[in-house]
Amino acid sequence: MNTIRNYLESMFAYLPNTPDVIRAKCELGQMMEDKYNELINEGKSDNEAVAQVISEFGNLDELGDALGIRDILKEEQSAASHIRQVSSDEAEKYLEEKAHYSLFAGLGTFFAIISPCGVILAGTSGHASRTLMAVGVFFLLAAIAACITLHTYSGLRMASWNFLKLEPCTVDYATAGMINDLRRSTHDSTILQRTVSILLFCSCYIPLVILHMMIGKSSVDGAGVVILLFMVALAVLILTVSGSREGGYRRILSLGGSRITGNSSGKSDVVYNRPAVRVIMSVFWPTVTCLYLIISFLTFSWQISWIIWPIAAVVSSLIKSVFGIRREDFEK
């Protein structure tokens, strides 16, 4: 019975929450439950009963009129017949390729970060050997070349999906539902990956400090820096891959627009009705970052300049709550 309930939930997950829709869901649920109970009483197994109920459920499209959403759908179709419908196959292929090529791009960045390792090792090795240095420089250049190649390659391969950004596209409810399920199923591993990469970031200097304290030779410090770079590179790689997967889900779900509830489950958008505020807010965080860097570099008071961030956060929240309107209210 749970399977049936879940099935019904997933069918309705992306429909607007109107009384008509809720009523339809209750009614259909009742019918399915009645049918299921009778099939069980007839001696069918749970699996057989569930399979039969679901196969005889029908098609949600038929409910367009009953749910009062046919008008909305039709309007959208006629007003925007040029909107490209992204099929579930396409969506899956996009996600698959995005995962695939984000690994390429991630590896590219990985190489870029570790590229100075050879030079560092050669420079700190103590006996200034030209050959070692040459090998180091060669490694640097090779790593940068690899980085550029990998990035270009993955960018070119993903270029065929640019229409998702450039053209108006949309996905149907079933696809959005499928993607949202996928996204939910990878949620735990996304969090795990983020945690691991943050841990790597936070602990990357530890080997360097330990090596420095225990041995304290410059050659060993070089090794510590190399380990640090490797850890940072690994963390960035993990973040790139998991972030890009999540980004792919978001991209597909956002195609559904505001009518798809999975889309509004993210952070709520804030819009500003005063143009001046809108302009200020669009450059707010970049400006704060620049200010922070300029002030810090000019005064070298890093120990205190971080205070800019909490102040900026408070200012931004204040502006949001005073001038901002939540997107949902705005559309009403």
Place this chain on the structure above:
Amino acid sequence: MGISSDVIRGYNDTIILCLLLDEPSYGYEISRKIRTRTADAYIIKETTLYSAFTRMEKNGYIESYPGFADNGKRRTYYRITDSGRQYYREKCEEWQLTKDVIERFIREENS
């Protein structure tokens, strides 16, 4: 070979109204009666049934009211209205006419 869903679509309302002529009923019971009466030849989909209910209720052919099942669960019952009976009679006449017309073109091929 299954039944033609195109033809039957125009007569889902007639089928449902026919089953409501004698007594009010609810969703699953109607679906079960259709199935048993046609000896499993026509199994109506839940979504088809529900959209027929809402459409006919909007047109005033049937009325829904809350009732309770034997086990005390809430359930929506439907009963036919006078205009529903009127509509049913019209549909029956329409079908007789349709059937007469189509039958004129149904014959064994001479070999």
